[in-house]
Amino acid sequence: xxxxxxxxxxxxxxxxxxxxxxxxxxxxxxxxxxxxxxxxxxxxxxxxxxxxxxxxxxxxxxxxxxxxxxxxxxxxxxxxxxxxxxxxxxxxxxxxxxxxxxxxxxxxxxxxxxxxxxxxxxxxxxxxxxxxxxxxxxxxxxxxxxxxxxxxxxxxxxxxxxxxxxxxxxxxxxxxxxxxxxxxxxxxxxxxxxxxxxxxxxxxxxxxxxxxxxxxxxxxxxxxxxxxxxxxxxxxxxxxxxxxxxxxxxxxxxxxxxxxxxxxxxxxxxxxxxxxxxxxxxxxxxxxxxxxxxxxxxxxxxxxxxxxxxxxxxxxxxxxxxxxxxxxxxxxxxxxxxxxxxxxxxxxxxxxxxxxxxxxxxxxxxxxxxxxxxxxxxxxxxxxxxxxxxxxxxxxxxxxxxxxxxxxxxxxxxxxxxxxxxxxxxxxxxxxxxxxxxxxxxxxxxxxxxx
Ligand code: IFM
Numbered sequence: 484x485x486x487x488x489x490x491x492x493x494x495x496x497x498x499x500x501x502x503x504x505x506x507x508x509x510x511x512x513x514x515x516x517x518x519x520x521x522x523x524x525x526x527x528x529x530x531x532x533x534x535x536x537x538x539x540x541x542x543x544x545x546x547x548x549x550x551x552x553x554x555x556x557x558x559x560x561x562x563x564x565x566x567x568x569x570x571x572x573x574x575x576x577x578x579x580x581x582x583x584x585x586x587x588x589x590x591x592x593x594x595x596x597x598x599x600x601x602x603x604x605x606x607x608x609x610x611x612x613x614x615x616x617x618x619x620x621x622x623x624x625x626x627x628x629x630x631x632x633x634x635x636x637x638x639x640x641x642x643x644x645x646x647x648x649x650x651x652x653x654x655x656x657x658x659x660x661x662x663x664x665x666x667x668x669x670x671x672x673x674x675x676x677x678x679x680x681x682x683x684x685x686x687x688x689x690x691x692x693x694x695x696x697x698x699x700x701x702x703x704x705x706x707x708x709x710x711x712x713x714x715x716x717x718x719x720x721x722x723x724x725x726x727x728x729x730x731x732x733x734x735x736x737x738x739x740x741x742x743x744x745x746x747x748x749x750x751x752x753x754x755x756x757x758x759x760x761x762x763x764x765x766x767x768x769x770x771x772x773x774x775x776x777x778x779x780x781x782x783x784x785x786x787x788x789x790x791x792x793x794x795x796x797x798x799x800x801x802x803x804x805x806x807x808x809x810x811x812x813x814x815x816x817x818x819x820x821x822x823x824x825x826x827x828x829x830x831x832x833x834x835x836x837x838x839x840x841x842x843x844x845x846x847x848x849x850x851x852x853x854x855x856x857x858x859x860x861x862x863x864x865x866x867x868x869x870x871x872x873x874x875x876x877x878x879x880x881x882x883x884x885x886x887x888x889x890x891x892x893x894x895x896x897x898x899x900x901x902x903x904x905x906x907x908x909x910x911x912x913x914x915x916x917x918x919x920x921x922x923x924x925x926x927x928x929x930x931x932x933x934x
Contacts, residue, residue, distance in 0.1 A: 489873050490933035496599065496884030497929040498560030499553070499906065500841050502606035502650065504536045505893040507566060509543035513581035516572025518608035519618070523666030534899025540891060541914050543585065550592045552907065552916055553890065557929040560599040562840055562886045563589070564606035564650065567631050574610035575627045583638050590642050601840070601886070602643050603705065604632055604689070605682075606650040607665065614667050619655060619678040622764070625685035632689035633696065640697025647781055647840065648686040648693075651707040652735055655682050664897050672757045677764045683738055687772035704739065705781030705840045708732050709788045710820045710827065714801035719792035726751060727790050740832045741774035779883070780828065781840030784868075785812075787820035810844040810864075812902060818867035825875035825882060836881050842868050843888035845895070845902040848919070856908050856919035865921060866934065873933075887925065891916055 504520045524535040542549055553561055567574070569582030586602075593600045605628065613624050636646065649655070656679035659665035661672045669675075690702050711728040713720035729748040737745050744762070752758045789803055808816040821842070828837060843865070848858040865887065876882050892905035900911055906922035909915070918926075928934045 488933065489870060490931075491873060492876060493932070494883075495932060496560045496838075497925075497932075498558055498562055498599075498601065498884060498886040499556075499890035500562035500601075500886040500888050501542070501890050501893060502564040502603065503566035503569075504539075504606070504608040505889075505895070506540040506542040506891070508536065508538040508541045510535075510537045512543060513569070513585065514572060514579040515566065515582060516568035516574075516579075517611040518566065518568045519611055519614045519666035520608045522611050522614075523668055526668075529666075529668065530897055531899040531901050534894065534901075536894045539894045540909055540911075545914065546589050547592060548916070549890070550589075550596050550598070552918075553593075553598055554596045556918065556922055556926045558598055558890075559929065560601055560645075560884060560886065561593055561890070562601035562603060562647070564603035564608075565635055566608050567605065568608065568610040570634055571610065571627075571631055572612075574613035574616075574624075575630050578634055583635075586635075586639060590639055594642060599645065600643050601645040601647060601838075602635075602639065603647040603650050604628075604635060605648065605655075607655060607659075609666075618667055619681050620660070620674045622681055622684075625681045625688060628685035629688045629692055633692050636693040636696035636700070640693070640700065643697065644699045644701055646693050646697065646700055646702045648689050648702070648704050649682055650705050650840075651783060652679055652682040652686075652704075653707055653731060655679075672755070673759055676752060676757050679734065680764050680769070683735065683773045684769055686739075687769075687775045690775045690777060701778040701836075703777045703779035703781050703836075703838070705783055706732075706735050706739075707783040707785070707841075708736075708824055708828075709784075709786060710824045711788050711790055712803055712820075714789050714791035714803050715799040716802065717792070717795070717799040719795040719798050720790055720801075723792045724790040727788055731788070736828075736832055738770060738773045739777070739780075740834075741770075743770055777834070779836040779838055780832075780834035781838050782824065782828070783841035783888070784821050784824055784839060785842065785844075786814040787817050787823075789815075810860075811847060812845045812898075814844070816844065816864055816867075818864075818871045821868050822871040822875050825872065825880045826878060829875075829880040834881075836883050838884045838886065839872060839882065840886050841888035842885070843904050843906075845904045847903050849908060850917060854917060856917060858906075858919040858921050861906065861919065861921040862924050865925065869928065869934070
């Protein structure tokens with residue numbers, strides 16, 4: 484380990500992130516409508532151990548305590564998401580004032596604690612009523628999203644300045660519609676591709692609406708990105724790498740930065756039967772809408788992807804292999820790829836500003852007899868990733884802030900509560916929150932703007 488002192492630029496923003504379904508609970512409280520995650524988690528066999536987000540961290544009732552916790556850690560920003568069905572229980576139309584009031588109190592509480600709210604509008608809990616009309620596979624859901632964005636930004640836009648339209652459109656499209664692992668649990672690749680377009684379109688349409696309602700707004704979108712590397716220098720591995728990069732990264736980045744959907748991927752999807760009617764879901768003006776100017780790009784980075792052609796019998800032996808160092812999700816720990824990713828985004832796409840809107844790791848280390856949680860692997864993970872982020876800044880990347888995923892252990896989707904990403908431990912029996920060593924270290928990093 485280098486003993487070099489790392490100091491971030493003045494004003495660099497340190498935060499943590501969560502999302503509504505993963506922490507709020509109160510799934511049927513104060514007029515909230517059903518979401519696709521309520522429905523999915525209540526369907527037998529979908530979630531490990533039959534867990535649900537019905538109660539989760541009970542943040543809906545415990546938010547004052549959670550803000551006090553954030554304040555104690557010295558957090559400067561908090562990224563959270565709004566549950567669409569709390570605001571518009573049927574997805575559009577009738578507004579549920581109690582839902583708006585909940586987020587209004589939360590925002591006021593954060594501002595009083597001097598913590599800057601970063602609001603994500605969509606972190607996967609679509610109103611079930613919209614799913615019943617076709618969900619994201621239907622263009623009308625993109626229209627409904629604009630109505631929702633309008634209602635929320637009108638109500639909170641005087642106090643919230645940082646807006647993120649969507650969290651991880653790749654996951655929404657593929658994990659939920661092609662792999663069947665997330666709500667609504669579909670397994671149809673063609674639907675997933677259509678979905679990706681409607682999600683991006685809804686982003687493009689919502690940005691000007693948010694700006695209008697929230698004059699000081701800084702608006703962006705968050706993508707989960709994974710740098711692709713070839714396992715060997717062979718042509719076969721390079722081709723797999725290019726496909727992965729197109730599937731995971733470029734399919735989303737290219738249209739957002741005005742470059743249309745990548746032609747190589749359109750051809751590949753067509754060859755695989757994923758575009759049975761070509762790009763018929765792309766209408767005149769859509770691509771211009773998607774390429775709307777944004778103030779920042781949010782990046783969720785967890786791991787790199789090593790690409791190997793497993794079929795070619797005469798392939799070269801791999802020179803790049805996954806390390807043994809993996810988190811409990813099985814994700815390789817490889818911090819240098821964060822530097823590569825940030826550099827690539829800056830030099831290839833030139834977003835005016837970048838935030839790491841999520842980065843973190845799942846380890847289940849819990850309290851010892853004295854209540855101490857020595858999550859040394861998480862602490863090292865964060866330190867190594869912060870170091871790479873700092874290196875990227877020194878190279879000219881306009882990275883303005885870092886949100887650790889997650890503030891506290893929470894409902895990890897299909898894994899239920901079995902995976903713990905928090906820097907704060909949660910005892911789900913008592914709802915006690917206990918800062919882990921990584922949280923105490925992070926507090927120190929924030930206090931010194933470095934380490
Ligand atoms: O928990 C998720 C989060 O909701 C979205 N990004 C990845 C995290 C860890 O899997």
